Amino acid sequence: MSDPAAVATDGRIRRGDETRRAVLRRAVDLASVEGLDGVTIGRLATELSISKSGLFAHFGSKEELQLATIRAARAIFSHAVVVPAMEKPAGIVRLRALLDGWLAYSSGRAFPGGCFFSRATHEYAARPGTVQEALRDVDQEWLALVSATIDEARELGEVRADVDARQLAYELDAYLDSANMRSLLNGDLAVYDNARAAVDARLAAVAS
Known part of the structure; x- marks a missing residue:
């Protein structure tokens, strides 16, 4: 026989997880448009009809909410861009999958404000602290992945030996x-075609 107390506890945990996911989904969408400073416990509580005390129980502070929002955005980005690319063969095929995946993620508006990290990084680039550090870690992680993928392509003989992988990344x-920013500023998705053409030209220039 099931333990009623255990069942009740499991139910509360499940509801708590569902609430947290709903809050973070709204938070990442909001932050992509208005910035991380627009993400507050009070605002989310009002928009999602959740008590402020309930949200404080999940996050504790505005900064922890912002950090959780960054982690949630990273997970969404990884699922949309990185995971599919890593299933491709190493080298140029994987590199193109990463770049094409990023352009599809931005142009397809996985976040309504375009790339979440472009918006948040511009907002916090000159503001030292834990939030800036979290954004810097994500940025460095992405550039390191692109650079490592270029290195793999070079080792496979698909990219010239003299190419600086970090510079190319x-x-x-x-x-x-640039495509993400100008698509938002001008409301014109054609800039993604410009970006793809630039990527194609640059990769052709370094091909072995």
Whole structure:
């Protein structure tokens, strides 16, 4: 026979997890448009009809809510871009999958404000602290992944031996970030075609 107390506890945990997921989904969408400073416990409590005390129990402070929002956004990004790319063969095929996946993630508005991390990083780039550090870690993780994938392509003989992987990763990422920003500013998704053309040209220039 099931223990009624255990069943009740499991139910509370499940409801708590569902509430947390709903809060963070709303938080990442909101932050992608208005920035992380727009994400507050009071606002989310009002929009989702949840008590402020209940949200405090989940997050404790605005900063912890912001950090949890960054972690949630990273998970969404990873699922949309990184995981599918890592299923591709190492080298140029995987590199293109990462870049094409990023452009699809941004243009498809996985977040309504475009790339969550572009918005949040511009907001916190000059504001030292735990939130900035969390965003910096995500940025460095992405550039390191692109750079490592370029290194793999070079080892496979698909990229010239003299290519600086870190520099190339920086240049390719700049194309992506530019397309994201200008698509939002001008309301024109054609900039993603410009970015793809720039990526194609740059990769052709370094092909062995």
